[in-house]
Amino acid sequence: MRLSVAILAALLACSDSSGPQEGDVPLALHVVATGLDFPLDLAVPPGDSRLFIVEKGGQIRIIKNGVVGPTFLDLRGRVSTGGEQGLLGLAFDPAYATNGRFVVNYTDVNGDTRISAFRVSADPDVADPATESVLLPVDQPFDNHNGGQLAFGPDGDLYIGLGDGGSGGDPNGNGQSVATLLGKLLRVNLNGAAPYAVPSDNPFAAAAGPATRGEIWSWGLRNPWRFSFDRATGDLYVGDVGQGAHEEIDVSPAATGAGRGVNFGWNRMEGTHCYPPDPADACDRTGLTGPVLDYDHPDGCSVTGGYVYRGSAIPALEGTYFYSDYCGGWVRSFRFSSGGATDQREWPALRPGGSVTSFGQDASGELYLLTAQGGVYQIVQSR
Ligand SMILES: [Ca+2]
Numbered sequence: 001m002r003l004s005v006a007i008l009a010a011l012l013a014c015s016d017s018s019g020p021q022e023g024d025v026p027l028a029l030h031v032v033a034t035g036l037d038f039p040l041d042l043a044v045p046p047g048d049s050r051l052f053i054v055e056k057g058g059q060i061r062i063i064k065n066g067v068v069g070p071t072f073l074d075l076r077g078r079v080s081t082g083g084e085q086g087l088l089g090l091a092f093d094p095a096y097a098t099n100g101r102f103v104v105n106y107t108d109v110n111g112d113t114r115i116s117a118f119r120v121s122a123d124p125d126v127a128d129p130a131t132e133s134v135l136l137p138v139d140q141p142f143d144n145h146n147g148g149q150l151a152f153g154p155d156g157d158l159y160i161g162l163g164d165g166g167s168g169g170d171p172n173g174n175g176q177s178v179a180t181l182l183g184k185l186l187r188v189n190l191n192g193a194a195p196y197a198v199p200s201d202n203p204f205a206a207a208a209g210p211a212t213r214g215e216i217w218s219w220g221l222r223n224p225w226r227f228s229f230d231r232a233t234g235d236l237y238v239g240d241v242g243q244g245a246h247e248e249i250d251v252s253p254a255a256t257g258a259g260r261g262v263n264f265g266w267n268r269m270e271g272t273h274c275y276p277p278d279p280a281d282a283c284d285r286t287g288l289t290g291p292v293l294d295y296d297h298p299d300g301c302s303v304t305g306g307y308v309y310r311g312s313a314i315p316a317l318e319g320t321y322f323y324s325d326y327c328g329g330w331v332r333s334f335r336f337s338s339g340g341a342t343d344q345r346e347w348p349a350l351r352p353g354g355s356v357t358s359f360g361q362d363a364s365g366e367l368y369l370l371t372a373q374g375g376v377y378q379i380v381q382s383r
């Protein structure tokens, strides 16, 4: 009887090909730093050995040679910090070495989004707070769903993630409206007209006007808290936070435009399911692009999108995308192949014992994760 139960359990385990399997590369978390104040983002200028950590309360701290050192920038007087508000994202200009420019995404003292550029001072470890140039102010109707991610894409343009504005269920229909910047991924260029130029090949650039915003790159997003580009392929990965039931990861390959003009479905879809929920799940999906992966609550509550590993220290991970969930506490991965999420894994040794707020990658492509409890960890091979 014991044997047959064991065989049955083994068969059940083998038949479960849809869920994540346990990872087989020996990985571990190396503690880089602890004691940070609610770290939300990690960014690095090209070729730089320092790590820049964004704290929710409004500071950017530098980790240099493994030590938490100087405060690079203090925006505590300009940032609102309730709930999902705060200093949310940081990206360094690809030409940072020559122009000293970086961009931040935060909610201001009125709770509205500010995308602002700053410049470093004569001291490379200190930014000049007086250099703020507001690139894009966006009114926020509710205090939640503010997005937060910034990234310079493979094309050198700045991509900005904005949530649907907040409340629940997207009451103003922002995700499906191209008249608003809310619920979108935006693409702008900082090297032409001030404060930015809309690239002529943005999907709505030709039709731009009050009813159609030319800055839009992708739409139908609820709260794309973290998105990234695969630094080898240019493929776009978006972790879009769900409403109350389904969390999702979207992938749009570079070969099909890396998100250009893609409608990711919110608020007509939540993950792969109709929204509002429909008993037959038979809503019209015309024109919508679904996720490559979704998972249900309470397996998690808020997806934390990550990065594709392109470092050199762990060759077995080449091309593997890592992600987490703020409530789930786990770290999982997959490989994007033939339009789907293959080789799904869960990595028990990478559970940091806290809420994963973000991942980050250093100049050489090694991956890190951050926890709300103040930890900065590097993913390493354990033997
Ligand atoms: Ca909001």
Ligand SMILES: [Ca+2]
Pocket (backbone or CB within 6 Å): 220, 240, 248, 264, 265, 266, 269, 270, 271, 289, 290, 291
């Ligand atoms: Ca979606």
